Amino acid sequence: MARAAVSGRLTWRVARLAEAREETATARTLVLDVPDWPGHLAGQHVDVRLTAEDGYTAQRSYSLASAADRVELTVQRVLDGEVSPYLTDTFKVGDPIEVRGPVGGWFVWRPADTAPVLLVAGGSGVVPLMAMVRARGAAASRIPFRLLYSTRTPDDAIYSEELARRVRDDHGLDVVHLYTRSAPPQDKRGIGRLSVADLAAWGWPPEFEPACFVCGPTGFVEAVADLLVDAGHDPQRIKTERFGG
Amino acid sequence: MMDGNVLAGPLRELFAVDVTVADGRCAGCGLRGPVASLRVYGSEDGPGFVARCPGCDAVVLRLVRGPDAAWLDLRGVVSLRIPLAV
Secondary structure: OHHHHOOOOOOOEEEEEEEEEEOOOOEEEEEEEOOOOOOOOEOOEEEEEEEOOOOOEEEEEEEEOOOOOOEEEEEEOOOOOOOHHHHHHHOOOOOEEEEEEEEOOOOOEOOOOOOOEEEEEEHHHHHHHHHHHHHHHHOOOOOOEEEEEEEOOHHHOOOHHHHHHHHHHOOOEEEEEEEOOOOOOOOOOOEOOOOHHHHHHHOOOHHHOOEEEEEEOHHHHHHHHHHHHHOOOOHHHEEEEEOOO | OEEHHHHHHHHHOOOOOOHHHOEEEEOOOOOEEEHHHOEEEEOOOOOEEEEEOOOOOOEEEEEEEOOOOEEEEOOOEEEEEOOOOO
16 A cells, blocks of 8 residues: 555556456457556556567557456457457467556546446446446445446447356346347347436436446447436536547 | 546656546636546557547647657646645
8 A cells, every 4th residue: 555655657567468368259358467566446547568579669558357456457359450459369378568557546436435336338348347346346345336238239248247146146236238239039128329218227316426437439438428417417426438439 | 539547647657646637627618627537639659649628629738758758738727636645
């Protein structure tokens, strides 16, 4: 704790891939071994830097997916991307990568926070929200959490099995999957973009004064934030994180 | 387009505190909000970033990093309220 508070300049450290898990056809979780990791808050991210043999470098930020004791990133492959295809397809156990962090103190959830929590994820925007779900579990917190998770199809949903298990075991956590392109036949909601009716059915009423965290592509985040404000949520309680798109 | 969250690393390289949690006031329209909520354009591989106000689209800050120096242009911010650890 004291060391984290006086860590001084932010520096790059060389991490190595310790383990990898395929989450979906296009998303892969990287478990990194980072020397002297100081711990992190749920929702924080790291900057990652790759350097080619000719000295060319590419840098990206990735949200931490894990609770504080380990460093896990879940990377969604972007088709014409320069960094993500390397990380999902080529990067192998033992390979080095530079990271700096954790950074970002705004889009974070702390176990000491007492407000109920509404998490709204679009696609791989679920990653920092999963860190919050995991941090809640690690702290045995009883703060009520609701996650609304929008993906194109069930196969695109990351962490499905773990979320189902946590809904069973982590009391006070609700998860609703929303699909935009194809849904299982038993899903009565059918398909469609996240709507005001979805927020009314599965979110928290504004008078509960929930802390809202919305993460996903820019268009998704702006649409959801507008819906929340229109529904009466205080804009100061809505935190957003966008990635491109 | 990204948002001010992406500036956490580049700004933390320069400052001892996390500037993305600071509340700023836009010189263009007076909107208050955290640096994390700014609209950010640019590439993480490019020379730098331009951050615009989500209310009026005015340029709030620009950050350019060279090999041996960084340029931080804060033309669009009247003030920053930076929370301090107590």
